[in-house]
């Protein structure tokens with residue numbers, strides 16, 4: 281626990297913390313960002329990322345068999361990188377004006393689970409399933425279609441998987457685990473949306489509900505899962521497999537940029553803006569982009585004003601030791617994918633050297649952006665996923681580009697849209713209408 285004196289000392293070290301505690305939207309530049317030349321050695325590297333991508337390739341025949349909707353992409357799960365010029369035009373009705381090109385990375389359209397959690401969550405479960413199959417010697421002739429067979433389902437049914445989630449991670453882990461035949465339990469926090477819980481149960485997933493926040497759901501899930509030797513816990517607060525799964529997204533974006541003939545170099549900076557919960561998905565993709573583009577890519581995280589978990593972890597230097605609750609921040613937000621009080625230990629220690637900064641956003645703004653993106657580009661995102669859209673203009677409000685001598689006229693901005701496709705129609709309409717009312721305010 282932290283005393284009032286501790287907290288006063290944190291504020292003295294970085295006075296922006298006072299605004300964060302007062303729930304004001306802030307733009308924070310990371311003073312600990314390292315250039316590639318000074319980057320410390322991490323536990324994982326580019327080779328691990330490439331190896332992670334190879335796992336996806338091995339499992340492609342399984343996906344084609346188990347999820348026929350993936351046949352048209354040969355069993356590879358990827359989302360479009362879409363230019364959004366009309367949204368840029370709308371944003372540019374207010375200063376400062378965005379130069380360069382604005383893209384949306386449409387992970388809301390990732391097949392099967394409709395959120396970025398399909399990258400990390402699927403990867404970790406597949407990695408675990410592959411290991412079990414290899415150990416048991418049941419995988420013959422490297423035929424990964426067998427993972428969709430009744431024999432494999434029977435084999436996996438003796439094993440269990442547990443995960444704590446605010447919703448989307450549970451959906452991804454739940455869907456893939458149930459498909460493989462695992463007995464899967466999702467421990468959800470109070471802020472998980474009812475439709476997400478219903479959908480999970482529909483897919484054959486056991487849902488255990490907690491009245492507390494995400495960290496409490498994770499703690500309970502971890503304890504109950506680890507007590508069972510046949511069970512495996514996917515730990516969102518400390519998982520390098522989740523992180524590696526997310527990092528593959530960077531390799532895929534690099535291919536998409538190349539196909540679109542978009543350069544990233546000293547004259548053509550790349551910016552990425554990612555909604556941030558525990559920091560795993562934005563950390564994994566930022567790590568991946570840095571491995572590919574080095575100092576030419578600039579990564580920013582976005583958190584709700586009520587759940588600035590990674591931001592407070594980084595500012596205080598306490599990382600996962602501190603929760604926003606320790607600072608009197610309530611962790612209450614409609615952005616359920618970001619409703620996280622304590623950051624990932626594994627991801628945050630790496631992000632502290634990699635990222636350029638973090639900004640926070642009020643819930644009203646998330647909804648307003650949701651409606652604006654629908655109106656301009658006809659693209660539906662869930663509220664959590666819209667947070668990156670104000671990134672380019674926020675960065676322009678600071679002296680970041682000037683200080684780093686960046687040629688903004690030829691910049692490429694990628695806003696990571698992290699989820700939305702599974703949201704039911706009725707909810708979509710409610711979100712959109714709320715967004716409209718926020719716009720006229």
Ligand SMILES: *Cc1c(COP(=O)(O)O)cnc(C)c1O
Nearest residue numbers: 448557558559560561617698699
């Ligand atoms: C989980 C999630 C995030 C954030 O990912 P973290 O790994 O928790 O930081 C962002 N957007 C959506 C829609 C999510 O579900």
